[in-house]
Each structure stands twice: as C-alpha cells, then as structure tokens.
Amino acid sequence: MPLPKTLKHRLIVLLLLSSLFPVVLIGSISYSSMYAMLKNKADKGIASNLHLVRLSFENTLSQLNRASQQLVFEGETGSKLDTYLSTDNLTVKRQLGTQIMNEMSLIHFTNPTLGVIFYYLADTKEVIFQNSQLAPDFDLFKLPVLAEQLSMTYYGPHTSINPLDGNRVLSVIRKVNIPARDDVYLYIETDFKLTDRILNTDDIYRDTFHLFVDQNGTIAYSEKQDVFRTGDTLPQLSGVPGENGAYYLFEEISNQSWRVVAAVPKRSYNQEIVRWIVQFAVIAVLSVGIGSLLALAIWRMVYKPLLHLQRNIRRLKNDHLSELAGYEREPLLEFAEIHQQFASMRDRINELIRDIDRNARSKRRLEIENLLYKINPHFIHNTLDTIRWLARVNGHHETDRLVSTLNKLLYYNLGKGRSASIRDEIEALKHYVLLQGVRYNFHFEVRYQADPRLLELPVPRFILQPLVENSITHGLRNKGGDPGVIEVAVIEENGGRVRLEVRDNGYGMTEAEVERMLSGGGEQTSRTGLGIGWQYVRRMLELQFAGKADMRVRSGPQTGTTITLLLPVVREKEDEHAESDGRG
CATH class of the missing domain: 3.30.565.10 (Histidine kinase-like ATPase, C-terminal domain)
Incomplete structure (x- = not known):
C-alpha cells in the first residue's frame, strides 16, 4: 500500500507505525530478558549485602578472638590471673587485681567494639573483674551457640547479659589455661549497638530479616521468631537461593562453618519486576497516544516554520540578511534541502568560530612573546659570558659575581x-x-x-x-x-x-x-x-x-x-x- 502524498497523512501513518512497532516488538522479546536481568540484579544486591554482613560478623568474632588472646594464660594478663587465684597474700592479690583491671580497661579502650568483659569461675559460679553490671540470673552456657573451635565457643546474636543494655550482641567464651584450675573462663561480648548496625545495613529490601544457623544446621538466632523459630533445623541451600513459603532464602557460609541467611519476602523480591511491567504498559499506551497527537501537532506547528527556516538559512548563508522574510507553500522535497543548507551553515559557522579562537590565541601569544623577546638572548648571553671571564681574569671578583648572577637571571627569564x-x-x-x-x-x-x-x-x-x-x-x-x-x-x-x-x-x-x-x-x-x-x-x-x-x-x-x-x-x-x- 503506497503512502499518502500529503505530509499530514504521511506523518499520521508513519508516527502511528513508529509508535506501535517498537512497543509490540520490544514487548514481545523483552519480558524474559528483563525478568532475568532484574532477577539477577536483585540476587546480586542481596548476595552482596549478605556478604558484607557475613564479613562484618567474622571480623567482629576475629576481634573478640584477638582480645581474648591477650587475657588468657598465654598472655601477660593470664599469668597474673594465675598468680591472683593461687596466692593467699592479700597485698599481692590486691596489686594483681588492680593491674588486671587496668589491662582489661586498656584492651576495652583500644577496642571500642567490645562491651561486657569478665572472668567466670564455673565451679563456684563466681564472676571476677567485671567491667559492667550483670543480670543476676544469667547462664553463660545456655546462650545460642554459633560455632565451637578448640577452647573457644562463639555465640550468635543474643540479648546482652548487662541488664541496663538489653540489645543484641555477639560473644565468645574462652577457657583460660591455668595449670592449677580447670574451671576458669573468659567472657567477652561486643558493644550493644554493633549487631544492630550490621544487621540494618540492607538498603535494598527494608523488610529483609536475617537468621544465624550453627554448624549443625540449627537456627541459633532469628529476627522473625513467628516464621523461623530458634532451635528449628534449616535445610542446606548449597549457595543457591531457595524458597521457604512466602520467602526467598539466601545464605553465606563463614570460615567457622556457621551460616548467615537473609530471608526476603517474595512480594518485595518481585516488586521491581511488577513495577517494570506496569511502567511498560503505561509507556506503551502513552506512546500510542502521543504518537497520534504528534502527527497532528507536527503538521500544524513544525512544517510551516521549517519552510520558513529553510528560506531564511539560504539567505543567511548568502549574506542576504536584509531579505529574511516570511514563507510560502513549497513541495515536500524541500525538507532535504533544509537539512542540507542547515548543515552547510553550521559547518561554516563552526569553522569561523575556530578561526576566531585560533587568531585570538595567536594574537595573545605573539603579544607576550614580543614583550619577552625584544632583545637577542644569544647575543646577550655570549656578551655577558665574555665580560664575566674578563672580570675573573683581571681579578674583579665582585663584577664576576654580578655578571654571573645577571646571566643566570636572563637564562631563566628568557627560557x-x-x-x-x-x-x-x-x-x-x-x-x-x-x-x-x-x-x-x-x-x-x-x-x-x-x-x-x-x-x-x-x-x-x-x-x-x-x-x-x-x-x-x-x-x-x-x-x-x-x-x-x-x-x-x-x-x-x-x-x-x-x-x-x-x-x-x-x-x-x-x-x-x-x-x-x-x-x-x-x-x-x-x-x-x-x-x-x-x-x-x-x-x-x-x-x-x-x-x-x-x-x-x-x-x-x-x-x-x-x-x-x-x-x-x-x-x-x-x-x-x-x-x-x-x-x-
């Protein structure tokens, strides 16, 4: 079917086709690719955030480990603790107690992420050298175990045993190797705000919550107890996102074999895909409507001004500024000539601008060089060298020094x-x-x-x-x-x-x-x-x-x-x- 000969009808047909064809074509092939792209983007964002959470907790546990090493028997503080527990001399005991407390305070000061620290005597259930108030009914060995390594036990997020705190913390219990006793343990927990800061770093899905699973696959901590309860068994995901009811699960396995799991509601996970579908549908409808309106608007508002512009550009190109006037009806082929004349005018103006800029820069450069090079520098340098050597030969040292200084100055200024x-x-x-x-x-x-x-x-x-x-x-x-x-x-x-x-x-x-x-x-x-x-x-x-x-x-x-x-x-x-x- 041949196109209509009038510009109005041609614009209507072509703009409608140009609006409908991309919408139909893109809509038919983009759904699967966009779905995969958005899903991959969401998976990468969640995995990246989960990776940061896992690294933050591993670094925190590593800091607890390093701090505890300084307070057990292998360190100087541990040796003092051994003497403190074994001596009956009250004076020595008091001095050692003061030194241990000072060293614990120093470690706490140099590690701002640490919170409660104390030694615990399991046989007598006695707490010594505590740095803060403790709940009267706490039980160290009933905290949710996250991982066990040799003489250390890491505990997942739990309520601080400081009754004035009540926030979530990480902690470690480490056995103190004292030859005379086998019931001495060191307890250290993190700062009360640290865990919340780490868990609240997710800026992708605000309703994401986290689980901590121990080495045996048991949930040691859950931010949403009504969905995932502490003590339940969570299946292995093998690093691949899995489904659990209304949630998608993503996990990261730590070096100590415990896992941190992010649970994302399916509704939140799919909201960007749904939003894209809605936006695409709206854009498709608008595209068709705008295409129809543009066909009429262009004919009424653009075509006649373009003819006017074409004639004026031609006159301007030929320097006929006084002949710039109105427009008359012309055939449709004039559009090609308008673009040709406009391109020619544009190239000419650009070339003139470049010439003006080059001439201005050259003029300024010549002015400066004219100020600097009004004398022959080679002649002056050679003459001054001759005068300097004559002064040196005749013993005129002051003249020699002044001429040498002048020569150096001229070398620099005329360089x-x-x-x-x-x-x-x-x-x-x-x-x-x-x-x-x-x-x-x-x-x-x-x-x-x-x-x-x-x-x-x-x-x-x-x-x-x-x-x-x-x-x-x-x-x-x-x-x-x-x-x-x-x-x-x-x-x-x-x-x-x-x-x-x-x-x-x-x-x-x-x-x-x-x-x-x-x-x-x-x-x-x-x-x-x-x-x-x-x-x-x-x-x-x-x-x-x-x-x-x-x-x-x-x-x-x-x-x-x-x-x-x-x-x-x-x-x-x-x-x-x-x-x-x-x-x-």
Missing part, C-alpha cells in the same frame, strides 16, 4: 616554555633582588615565605619579578625613615588554589591609582609604576588560566602595597598539556 616551578621562580627572584641591591643606593630587605610542599608546583614564568620590581622602584626608592621591606609569600588556599603575595612597606597608592592599575589602561598603569611588567602579568594569567586566576591589589598612602595572585593548582601533566596546546 623556553611559559611555566616554571615555584622553586625556580623564587631562585630567579633572588638573583634579581641581588642585582637591584647593587643598582640602587638605598637599603631594602626581601623576605621569603613558601610552604615546601608547594615549591614544585608550576606557575607562569617571570610572574613574581615584575611585582617585586614595582615595590623596589616605585614603592621603596627614595623612601626615608625605616629600611624598606618586601615580603614574598607562597601559601596554599582552600579550593585547590595557591596564593602568591608581594607586600612592601613603601609609599602605597590611592584607591584611584589602584583602580586605574586594575582596569588595564596603558598610560595610567605606567604612571602607577607597573608598565610593561604589569601588562605581561595580566596577559599571561589571562592566557594560561582563562579567567580562573584572580589578581587583587590592596594599598593606601604611606601604608605600603600588597599585590595578591590567586592561581589554580595545575599539576605536572595538566601543565604539559597546556604547553603543548600553546606550541600547537
């Missing part, structure tokens, strides 16, 4: 690359200050403060010298009274930025002078003393950091000037990438 480390920048600044100290006949001092961790961070080359030059030449020169002081600080700021600060105690500037300097006016900045150096700093920050850097000036008459640069921290790889972009 390749826009970036250098803060360490190199400060070292070059020291050379510059040494030369200026010889040049001027007034005394000034430069102090440096830099966090050693920041010295290897990259910064724009030649960024500090123009600022210090401004302080020397226009802030301190001819200043009477106290000697001039310049402080250079490199400090790490919050938010991944580093602060470079140059402070002096010179004349200072008025607010109007500061404002003119920050505005970037050429003649005005020269009058404030920064001139070409300040222009270099501003343009280098703009080029290298693209608006992410910040410059601040704080000054006042006779109060000195502080210039602050806030730069983003650029690591070595990022800086190398920026260098390659600049060279490209």
Whole structure:
C-alpha cells in the first residue's frame, strides 16, 4: 500500500507505525530478558549485602578472638590471673587485681567494639573483674551457640547479659589455661549497638530479616521468631537461593562453618519486576497516544516554520540578511534541502568560530612573546659570558659575581616554555633582588615565605619579578625613615588554589591609582609604576588560566602595597598539556 502524498497523512501513518512497532516488538522479546536481568540484579544486591554482613560478623568474632588472646594464660594478663587465684597474700592479690583491671580497661579502650568483659569461675559460679553490671540470673552456657573451635565457643546474636543494655550482641567464651584450675573462663561480648548496625545495613529490601544457623544446621538466632523459630533445623541451600513459603532464602557460609541467611519476602523480591511491567504498559499506551497527537501537532506547528527556516538559512548563508522574510507553500522535497543548507551553515559557522579562537590565541601569544623577546638572548648571553671571564681574569671578583648572577637571571627569564616551578621562580627572584641591591643606593630587605610542599608546583614564568620590581622602584626608592621591606609569600588556599603575595612597606597608592592599575589602561598603569611588567602579568594569567586566576591589589598612602595572585593548582601533566596546546 503506497503512502499518502500529503505530509499530514504521511506523518499520521508513519508516527502511528513508529509508535506501535517498537512497543509490540520490544514487548514481545523483552519480558524474559528483563525478568532475568532484574532477577539477577536483585540476587546480586542481596548476595552482596549478605556478604558484607557475613564479613562484618567474622571480623567482629576475629576481634573478640584477638582480645581474648591477650587475657588468657598465654598472655601477660593470664599469668597474673594465675598468680591472683593461687596466692593467699592479700597485698599481692590486691596489686594483681588492680593491674588486671587496668589491662582489661586498656584492651576495652583500644577496642571500642567490645562491651561486657569478665572472668567466670564455673565451679563456684563466681564472676571476677567485671567491667559492667550483670543480670543476676544469667547462664553463660545456655546462650545460642554459633560455632565451637578448640577452647573457644562463639555465640550468635543474643540479648546482652548487662541488664541496663538489653540489645543484641555477639560473644565468645574462652577457657583460660591455668595449670592449677580447670574451671576458669573468659567472657567477652561486643558493644550493644554493633549487631544492630550490621544487621540494618540492607538498603535494598527494608523488610529483609536475617537468621544465624550453627554448624549443625540449627537456627541459633532469628529476627522473625513467628516464621523461623530458634532451635528449628534449616535445610542446606548449597549457595543457591531457595524458597521457604512466602520467602526467598539466601545464605553465606563463614570460615567457622556457621551460616548467615537473609530471608526476603517474595512480594518485595518481585516488586521491581511488577513495577517494570506496569511502567511498560503505561509507556506503551502513552506512546500510542502521543504518537497520534504528534502527527497532528507536527503538521500544524513544525512544517510551516521549517519552510520558513529553510528560506531564511539560504539567505543567511548568502549574506542576504536584509531579505529574511516570511514563507510560502513549497513541495515536500524541500525538507532535504533544509537539512542540507542547515548543515552547510553550521559547518561554516563552526569553522569561523575556530578561526576566531585560533587568531585570538595567536594574537595573545605573539603579544607576550614580543614583550619577552625584544632583545637577542644569544647575543646577550655570549656578551655577558665574555665580560664575566674578563672580570675573573683581571681579578674583579665582585663584577664576576654580578655578571654571573645577571646571566643566570636572563637564562631563566628568557627560557623556553611559559611555566616554571615555584622553586625556580623564587631562585630567579633572588638573583634579581641581588642585582637591584647593587643598582640602587638605598637599603631594602626581601623576605621569603613558601610552604615546601608547594615549591614544585608550576606557575607562569617571570610572574613574581615584575611585582617585586614595582615595590623596589616605585614603592621603596627614595623612601626615608625605616629600611624598606618586601615580603614574598607562597601559601596554599582552600579550593585547590595557591596564593602568591608581594607586600612592601613603601609609599602605597590611592584607591584611584589602584583602580586605574586594575582596569588595564596603558598610560595610567605606567604612571602607577607597573608598565610593561604589569601588562605581561595580566596577559599571561589571562592566557594560561582563562579567567580562573584572580589578581587583587590592596594599598593606601604611606601604608605600603600588597599585590595578591590567586592561581589554580595545575599539576605536572595538566601543565604539559597546556604547553603543548600553546606550541600547537
């Protein structure tokens, strides 16, 4: 059946088909795959959470084991307990008792997950060295056994024997190997909140509850006694989820052969699948309805504006801006031409944008390089080397030192690359200050403060010298009274930025002078003393950091000037990438 010739009818037919066909096709093949995917997602989520519960309980039992090792006969505390129980000397007994209690307190302090700790004499049912109050009717050997290993017995979650607590805890009873006695046991239980924190970590199904099954398959603990009672036998699941009435069971087997089982209600387990089916049905109905509406809406709202847009794009492409006007009826084939003209216009605009960006970057780079390379560096270096050797041969050591310092400074300032480390920048600044100290006949001092961790961070080359030059030449020169002081600080700021600060105690500037300097006016900045150096700093920050850097000036008459640069921290790889972009 051929399609109708009008756009309206074609849109209605095609949009209805495009709405119905995916719904029918996807609905017919996706149910089984979605069911398997959602079921696998649920199984993995439950298994992952159960794995964390099992690891948490194993780690807790391991901590109980390590803590008990320090309090039995093999340890120092166990030896003292042996002497305490065997001696009749009250003084010695009291001293040993104090030491044992102190050591137990230290172990409890260094293991915040521990709760009640005491020694129990089974023959006399006597409790010694307890660290908290105990219930009068407790029976250690009737607690739900989780696993037994050699001289230790682990007990699953049970109510704490501390009557003031009443929460669920894990515990261990370990026999103390004392030669003279065979009835001494050590009891340790966990902190009262630990078990609840572990069992309440399930964020997938809120109504999931847990069971603990001992080595014999008997339920030692159940969070839901009306469904799974303590003492009942739970069948082995062999690591595969099983069904039990209205619940799915998932298990994890520990290294001590006890098992932790998660029971998930089938209703909760299947709720995501049911939700997906409902959502799919709703989407299918909406898809068909929206498809029908779109067929009409597109014909009324899009087709005529598209024709208008096509004509305007063609005129815009040919620079006929004054001819942009309304639209007229055109054949259906004009859609192809609209897309073609639009693609051509888009490519042209993109190319123009790239050209503008390349030209702007090239212009800024040429401006900076023009400021840096106004002299021939090779000629200057060779000439200075000649002067330095002549001074050394003639015994003019001070001249030799100054020329060598100047040569090092020029090597740095005219070096390749826009970036250098803060360490190199400060070292070059020291050379510059040494030369200026010889040049001027007034005394000034430069102090440096830099966090050693920041010295290897990259910064724009030649960024500090123009600022210090401004302080020397226009802030301190001819200043009477106290000697001039310049402080250079490199400090790490919050938010991944580093602060470079140059402070002096010179004349200072008025607010109007500061404002003119920050505005970037050429003649005005020269009058404030920064001139070409300040222009270099501003343009280098703009080029290298693209608006992410910040410059601040704080000054006042006779109060000195502080210039602050806030730069983003650029690591070595990022800086190398920026260098390659600049060279490209």
